[in-house]
Amino acid sequence: MELIDTHSHFYDEAFDADREEALARAAAxxxxxxxxxxxxxxxxxxxxxxxxxxxERCIPMMGLHPTSVNDNPRWREELALVERYLQSPxxxxxxxxxxxxxxxxxxxxxxxxxxxxxxxxxxxELALRYGLPIAVHTRDAWSETVALVREFRGRGVRGVFHAxxxxxxxxxxxxxxxxxxxxxxxxxxxxxxxxxxxxxxxELRDILLETDCPYLTPAPHRGERNxxxxxxxxCEKVAELKGLTPEEVAQATTENAKRIFKGI
Numbered sequence: 001m002e003l004i005d006t007h008s009h010f011y012d013e014a015f016d017a018d019r020e021e022a023l024a025r026a027a028a029x030x031x032x033x034x035x036x037x038x039x040x041x042x043x044x045x046x047x048x049x050x051x052x053x054x055x056e057r058c059i060p061m062m063g064l065h066p067t068s069v070n071d072n073p074r075w076r077e078e079l080a081l082v083e084r085y086l087q088s089p090x091x092x093x094x095x096x097x098x099x100x101x102x103x104x105x106x107x108x109x110x111x112x113x114x115x116x117x118x119x120x121x122x123x124x125e126l127a128l129r130y131g132l133p134i135a136v137h138t139r140d141a142w143s144e145t146v147a148l149v150r151e152f153r154g155r156g157v158r159g160v161f162h163a164x165x166x167x168x169x170x171x172x173x174x175x176x177x178x179x180x181x182x183x184x185x186x187x188x189x190x191x192x193x194x195x196x197x198x199x200x201x202x203e204l205r206d207i208l209l210e211t212d213c214p215y216l217t218p219a220p221h222r223g224e225r226n227x228x229x230x231x232x233x234x235c236e237k238v239a240e241l242k243g244l245t246p247e248e249v250a251q252a253t254t255e256n257a258k259r260i261f262k263g264i
Contacts, residue, residue: 001029001030001216001235001247001250002032002233002250002251002254003029003030003146003151003235003250003253003254004031004032004033004034004035004208004209004210004253004254004264005026005031005033005034005035005210005211005228005231005233006033006035006122006135006160006162006183006208006209006210006215006257006261007035007037007135007160007162007163007183007185007210007211007212007216008024008034008036008210008211008212008213008228009036009037009039009212009213009214009215010023010034010036010050010058010213010228011036011043011046011047011049011050012046012213012214012237013046014214014225015214015227017158018243019050022166022227022229023054023228025056025137025223026111026227026228026229026231027057027225028229029231030219030232030250031059031228031229031232032264033057033058033227033233033264034057034058034059035061035097035098035135035254035261036050036051036059036060036061036256037061037063037065037098037100037101037135037162038056038061038062038063038064038065038066038082038100038101039059039064039065039068039179039233040064040068040120041078041081047060048060048090048093051086051093051094052092055092055093055094057140058094058095059095059097059261059264060093060097061098061099061100061101061135062082062085062086062089062096062098062099062100063082063097063098063099063100063101063102063123064078064079064082064102064119064123065101065103065105065135066102066103066104066105066116066119066120067105067110068110068115069115069119070108070109070111070112070115070116070145071109071112075115075119076231079119079122079123082099082123082156083126086099086126086130086132087130095263096132097128097133097261097263097264098132098133098134098135098159098261099123099124099126099127099130099132099133099134099135099160100133100135100136100137100159101135101137101162102119102120102124102134102135102136102222103116103120103135103137103138103139103141103145104116104117104120104137104138104139104144104145104148104249105137105138105139105140105141105143106139106144107139107140107201108139109222110128110164111170113144113166117148117164117244118143120148121148121151124148124149124152124157127157127159128152128153128156128157129178131134133158133159133160133260133261133262134157134158134159134160135159135162135183136149136150136159136160136161136162137162137163138166139163139165142166142170145161145187146173146174147173149177149178150177151194152177152178153176153177153178156178157177157178157179157259158179158180159178159179159180159181159260160180160181160182160183160208160260161174161180161182161183162183162186162187162210162212163180163183163210163212163216164182164183164184164195164198165187165195166201167198168197168198168201171198171201171202171206172199175206179239179259179260180206180226180254181206181207181257181259181260182202182206182207182208183208183209183210183232184199184208184209184210184234185210185211185212185216185218185231186216186217186218186219186222186226186230186233186234187216187218188213188218188234188237188238188241188251189218189219189233189234189237190218190219190222191219193235196241199238199241199242200241200242200254204242204244204249204252204253205252205256206256207238207249207252207253207256208253208256208257208260209231209234209235209249209253210231210234211226211227211228211230211231211234212226213225213227213228214226214227214229215225216242216256217236218230218233218237219233219242220233221233232246235249235253238253
């Protein structure tokens, strides 16, 4: 069974003690590739090092996370760095598979909505310029995200709404705006998760599997550090919700990932 973890922070310090062992555990569960979103320049070195060490398995994205815009007087310099990297990728890296993770996060503060919106819009433009999908982070900002993405309707925008957490209605609305998939992670396994009912309504071709590790650990490992091997639990839960076998979900979601992230 081939699985792809389409959103993994495997370069995070949480894995410093056992990164190679955790990577082996992922392989043992059939997780062949990990797609690694960028956050900001503070973590670029760690991201690049991991991708150079495992270029066949660890594939980088490049982008500026919305919370890295907040209260950051240098955010436009960070955005310029993203553009330079997309134009001229660092030596020895696999090709960037997406512009991400980018988006809007108004959970911590709404004071930087204008700056985040500017950064999000500019990075969508970069994705279109370089023919890449976008990996979108949205928290407490779904209506704002839908409105901004609607500006690009008909221009060939594609990508994934990572850690999807809104309604079936928003899912259907976003589907009309481009070739989008929806990242489903550990939250779908939580007992009181409303996401499970949304996933029942989703078409299988619209689903990607992810962990967002080391965060959002699925059952039965809640309370522990998340890792890419646990995407298997997400696959099994989606299979249960859709009335399919895990193998069918693995095959479909892997094909979906290859469609969205061309070249992986």
